[in-house]
Amino acid sequence: MISWLPPAEVFVRVLYAMLLFASLWILWRGQNAPGGGFIGGLMAVAASAAYALVFDAGSALRRLPLEPVRLAACGVLLALLSGLPALLNGLPYLTHRGVTLSFGVVELPVSTVILFDLGIYLCVWGVFGGYCLALVRAIEEES
Amino acid sequence: MLVLLPLLVPLATALLCALTWTTPRLQRAISAGGAMLLLLCSLALLRQVMAQGAITLVAGNWPLPFGIAFTADHLGTALVLIAALMLSITLLWQESAADAAPVSPALHPLLHGLVAGSTAAFLTADLFNLYVWFEVSLICALGLLVQGGALRQLDAALKYFVLNLVGTLLLLAAVALLHAATGQLNFTALGEAASRLDHSVKLPLLGLLMLAFLIKAAAFPFFAWLPVSYHTLPAPVLALFSALLTKIGICALLRTIAGVFFPAPELLFTLLGWIALLSMVTGVLGAAYHWDMRRILAFHTISQIGYILLAIALSSRAGNAAAIFFALHHSMVKAGLFLVAGLIYRQTGHYDLRRIGGLHAAKPGLAVLFLLLALSLVGIPPLSGFWGKYLIISESFNQGEYLWAGSALFVGFLTLYSMAKIWLEAFWKPHPDRAWRLPTGVRTAPAYAGLCLLVLVTLWVGLVPERLLLFVSDAAATLQGGVP
Known part of the structure; x- marks a missing residue:
């Protein structure tokens, strides 16, 4: 152990926040560039896993927005619902609409795809996060 | 939008049931509501398909052949309706005490998930999408198999999983190879591109595809997953x-080998044809050997799958x-027989025929229900099974396939043998345990209600077959892209 470094607990708190922020950024970026819900969700899982390895699985579970199964189910439900607005315009299910909002120099693409992607993000976080934390818990119980 | 509803309704219901798993009463209510809604949607879809023919919907409004299309044609819609009906009967049965599945938080999400995977596989018009829904139904079926948690159930689940996984991986390989050869996945585009393929390329690719579907359909010699897993399940599941x-598997086979890739080598x-023949014979012989009612019926499934393949x-x-016609008839009648077996188990305490008996006097109503379903399975007029076998055997004779037709007749007699075995052992002979009451x-009551519904359908199909005969001939015409 190198004594002049802050302890791992401090590191991982910062890392957790950074990873979650990065995962959300990748989710957002996925609209018009490589990235998206799946890969963003995997980064969120990495954040949960890092947290669980330093602290324990229970405290990482408490940091999830919902229990894993509920998180995943909400995610898929959100993805299913994101296809519905198209029906109001008489378009087939899952047809997505996007516009680019312009604020002077900054252009912000906004579309209903982000809802679908957010659903995937939550589903991946719920399923793989739950799976990963269950594994960490199993290892904890063994040792 | 109606095309997608038979897939979206059970999927959403499964998710809502997963969200409410801590409140079983609410979960049950959502589950029942979802099943009712699915039944209504399937009926509406069937009505529309019968009125205006096959309906196609491309999700996301992407142009073909890139968009993922769903097509509701006669075959798919009829199977969807049966799935919806069976789901309702299963849930109804859960309200009874007759060998119902153990209530667990995962039961309802898995049941609806299985139905969603199956209906989507019936309706999809995209080969890769078909693989995806195969996987969905496989995973949900696996979840249902391990629900009991007993060692023999885990053993069955493992065997089921490994053998089915081989099937789905073969399917994935076939999909990849077909895509490499044609560049298409959409059924219509695939059919056009495949007709230009060289015979030497087409034969192995379609052979691989057929192999994968035969594993799913439990045909000889790939049926091992079915008899090792079915007998560990509670009756409604x-x-x-x-x-x-x-x-x-049957639907996928009909859609691809008999439909999209028509004329296949x-x-x-x-x-x-030979695989069908061997499935018919091995299935019925396996059934003759066993004493557990669920095993007998599981082996009969293999034999009946043989008829469909023939x-x-x-x-x-x-x-x-x-x-x-035969697939629709078999779905109802075989499910009904499994339910009768569940009721027999409830009344006598065993699935093993050697340890039970005496039901004909104690439960004459159940005896009548069993006889109707069993004779329908054997193919006695005027029940639905008679028309199914009649159609198959007469077409075999028309084509000069006397051996196939003769075997189908012969297997019918053997089917009668094992149905008579169940009748004699479970109903006719006195109960071996004298103290049994x-x-x-x-x-x-809910179990009987569900069962009676199935018996009424087989009677109705048997007595008034014209409408269904007309329907399946339309279904066969639309299968190859024709107009009914």
């Missing part, structure tokens, strides 16, 4: 399995119509 799982159909192997419009105060 078993009925749902028998109505859906093998039918996914002649050799495949000859091969399919009809497909005849490779004609009449043959395909016969296959569809009918259990009292058992809630079986």
